[in-house]
Amino acid sequence: MRTLRPFLVLLFAMALVGCATINPFPNVTVYGSSIKIYRVIDSQTADGVPEVVVSGASAALNDRSARYRAVWFDQQSRPIETVVSTWTEMTLQAERPFNLRMVGPGAHARRYQVEIEVL
Amino acid sequence: MYRILLIFLSLALSSACLARGVEKVDGRVDRGPTTVGIDYRDFEDAASDAVQSLLSSGAVVNPDGGRYVLMISRIVNDTMQRIDTDQLVKKIRIELLNSGRVVVTTAVSGDGAEDRANFQVREDLRGNDEFDQSRVQRRGTLVAPDISLSGKILQRNLTIDRRKQQIEYYFQLTLTDLETGLAVWENEFPIIKRASNRSVGW
Numbered sequence: 487m488r489t490l491r492p493f494l495v496l497l498f499a500m501a502l503v504g505c506a507t508i509n510p511f512p513n514v515t516v517y518g519s520s521i522k523i524y525r526v527i528d529s530q531t532a533d534g535v536p537e538v539v540v541s542g543a544s545a546a547l548n549d550r551s552a553r554y555r556a557v558w559f560d561q562q563s564r565p566i567e568t569v570v571s572t573w574t575e576m577t578l579q580a581e582r583p584f585n586l587r588m589v590g591p592g593a594h595a596r597r598y599q600v601e602i603e604v605l
Numbered sequence: 606m607y608r609i610l611l612i613f614l615s616l617a618l619s620s621a622c623l624a625r626g627v628e629k630v631d632g633r634v635d636r637g638p639t640t641v642g643i644d645y646r647d648f649e650d651a652a653s654d655a656v657q658s659l660l661s662s663g664a665v666v667n668p669d670g671g672r673y674v675l676m677i678s679r680i681v682n683d684t685m686q687r688i689d690t691d692q693l694v695k696k697i698r699i700e701l702l703n704s705g706r707v708v709v710t711t712a713v714s715g716d717g718a719e720d721r722a723n724f725q726v727r728e729d730l731r732g733n734d735e736f737d738q739s740r741v742q743r744r745g746t747l748v749a750p751d752i753s754l755s756g757k758i759l760q761r762n763l764t765i766d767r768r769k770q771q772i773e774y775y776f777q778l779t780l781t782d783l784e785t786g787l788a789v790w791e792n793e794f795p796i797i798k799r800a801s802n803r804s805v806g807w
Contacts, residue, residue, distance in 0.1 A: 533666045533706070568703070569696050570657050572633075572649045589657035592704030 513538075513597075518604030520546035521578070526600075534593035540586045540600055544578040551605040552578045556588035558595040566591055578604065641804040642686050643758075643774055643796070651776040651794045652696035656704075659697075664780055664790035665706040667751070672708045675701065676750035678781075679715035684760035684774065693776065697754070712747050715755065723747065752789070753781045765799065772798045 511526045523542040530536050538556060553573040558566045568591035578584060588600065630637065632645065639646075659665055667673045677698070680690035701707040711720035718724055730741045756778040763771045773795060780790040 531661055531663055533663065535660045535704075537661060569649055569653045569700055572646075572653050574650065574653070589661045591656070591700060592660065592706065594705065 511540075514540055514600045514602065516602045516604070518552075520544060520550065521552075521602060521604060524583075536590040536593075536595050536598065538588050538598055538600060540588075540602070541583065543583040544581060546578065546580055548580050550578045550580075552576050552603060553605065554586050554588075554600065554602045556590075556598045556600045558590050559597040559599075560594050561596050563597065566595055573603075639798065641772060641798060641800045643684070643688060645692070647774065647796050648692045648696065650796065652693055652700070654794045655697055655776070655778050655792050656700040658792045659701070659780070659790060660704060660706070662790050665701060665704070665752070667706075672706060673752050674748050674750045675707045675709045676713045676753045676783075677709065677715065677719065678753040678755035680755065680778075681757040684758055685762075686760070688758070690756075690758065693758070694754070697778075707752075710748060710750050713750055715753075750783055753783055755779050755781065764802070768802055769799055770802050770804070772800065774798075 511523050514523055514526055516523065521542055522545055523540060525539075525541040527539045527541075528536065529539075536558075540554075544550065553575050555571050555573045557571050558568060560566055570589060570591050576584070576586075586600070586602075588598070590598065632649075635646065665673055665675075675698075677694055680694055682688055682690055698709050702709065712718050712723040727742055727744075730736045732738075733741075756776070759773075759775040759777065761773040761775075763773065765771055774797075776792075776794040776796070778792045779788050781787065782789045
């Protein structure tokens with residue numbers, strides 16, 4: 487029984503991890519329901535300006551208003567004050583897919599957090 | 606003495622009444638109603654779209670290295686509103702400067718020198734014995750622009766029916782390579798609003 491204890495502890499830990507919901511896209515935060523995110527593509531222009539494309543779909547049965555933005559962070563993880571981080575309004579069409587493209591404020595932007603808010 | 610005190614009190618009261626109902630808006634999270642005319646959010650949206658398009662297009666990447674020198678040409682206000690086009694241009698300038706790709710000259714612009722001091726210090730101080738001539742700007746030090754930004758803001762008012770109208774605004778911008786005269790980047794950002802016919806967009 488003593489030799490089994492470590493295995494039991496490991497099994498319990500694995501079960502706990504399995505029950506927890508893991509966000510597959512930690513750089514995308516959705517406020518509100520009825521949105522499914524399918525894919526997030528990170529890329530860079532030739533001179534190092536970061537871009538992100540978020541693909542998803544509305545799960546709502548009717549059109550919903552929403553807005554989105556990307557907050558960009560520099561190398562020291564400080565948020566960059568930039569006009570490209572202003573909220574952009576959009577209409578989520580019922581059960582239709584959507585693609586959001588956001589470009590960073592320059593090559594000094596290293597990290598991002600996309601926020602999508604369903605209103 | 607009492608009269609002065611009364612006047613002071615009434616002034617304080619009236620200013621307090623004026624201040625009531627005034628709220629300061631946090632532009633970063635403002636969800637206030639949209640206006641018929643062009644408001645600050647429209648300028649922000651247009652600037653954000655233009656900057657993202659410019660940076661992702663590669664049009665402001667100098668193949669010789671270093672930063673491009675940009676001059677601001679004419680941005681025509683072809684709307685029924687009295688707007689200062691700097692509300693749009695300034696945001697774009699700040700972003701391009703911060704991106705590290707572009708620096709803007711204030712010595713040349715579509716309406717002459719944006720900062721007259723560029724020429725004033727040369728015309729007035731050069732040869733003036735009152736000034737240390739070793740510190741006066743020398744001839745041939747101003748940097749000529751490589752690219753120029755021009756554009757237009759358009760407005761169209763359309764009647765939908767007896768009660769409603771559609772107001773369309775178009776923010777059009779062009780980046781020109783001054784060596785060749787070719788437009789190397791162009792962008793149009795439309796903003797469409799619908800409102801009561803009784804609303805006036807100016």
